[in-house]
Amino acid sequence: MVAAVGVPARKRWIVGITGASGSIYGTRLIHVLLGMDIDVHLIITEAGWRVLKEELGWTASRRQDALEAEFRDALTSGRLVFHPNADIGASIASGSFRVEGMIIMPCSMGTLASVSRGISDDLMTRAADVMLKEGRKLVLVPRETPLHAIHLENMLTLARLGVKLVPAMPAFYYGPQSLDDIVNFLVGKVLDQLPLDHDLYRRWGDEQDGATPPDHHRTN
Numbered sequence: 021m022v023a024a025v026g027v028p029a030r031k032r033w034i035v036g037i038t039g040a041s042g043s044i045y046g047t048r049l050i051h052v053l054l055g056m057d058i059d060v061h062l063i064i065t066e067a068g069w070r071v072l073k074e075e076l077g078w079t080a081s082r083r084q085d086a087l088e089a090e091f092r093d094a095l096t097s098g099r100l101v102f103h104p105n106a107d108i109g110a111s112i113a114s115g116s117f118r119v120e121g122m123i124i125m126p127c128s129m130g131t132l133a134s135v136s137r138g139i140s141d142d143l144m145t146r147a148a149d150v151m152l153k154e155g156r157k158l159v160l161v162p163r164e165t166p167l168h169a170i171h172l173e174n175m176l177t178l179a180r181l182g183v184k185l186v187p188a189m190p191a192f193y194y195g196p197q198s199l200d201d202i203v204n205f206l207v208g209k210v211l212d213q214l215p216l217d218h219d220l221y222r223r224w225g226d227e228q229d230g231a232t233p234p235d236h237h238r239t240n
Contacts, residue, residue, distance in 0.1 A: 034122035039067020040163040042126035121157025136174040163188040
């Protein structure tokens, strides 16, 4: 007789942050997922750490200190688990470790190229490769402009494999009033792909249908 195997009480998602501009997207996504009672496994590339410092001021001499300053409660409770990118033997490198899927936000063109060609020489690309082989959700948020033919070919390859590509392209139909509104819009578009309910932005048609637009959502 086979014993029943327990299923995690909360959902798990992997979040990757690479060296593309837009690190605020990744950190906001983590805050929102944690607020939904979802566990997060985090990977940051070397270039990702540099961009976090340049764009968000993560200047702590020790990376663990910088993480704790942003996510102290979640790290202490174990709801946020950080994996060094060099740890190719981490739990999330195996398909037997249960997760719902992975979001790389923002995703550099270098990481996107590696994933599209099945190159998995670090934890970020290995975890993405596991999502593909296990048929799990993989969402990439590329942030580059302009795009050349190789970028486009790599994205087409991934799209044909079922990867969801959500370029960092803000919309303006909902009347954003601040940088927070623009960031929340893109995070909301990613959550739509998972799919997870949210009220991060006003959807087209809400006012026309008589619905009251939600208050602007803020996440510190």
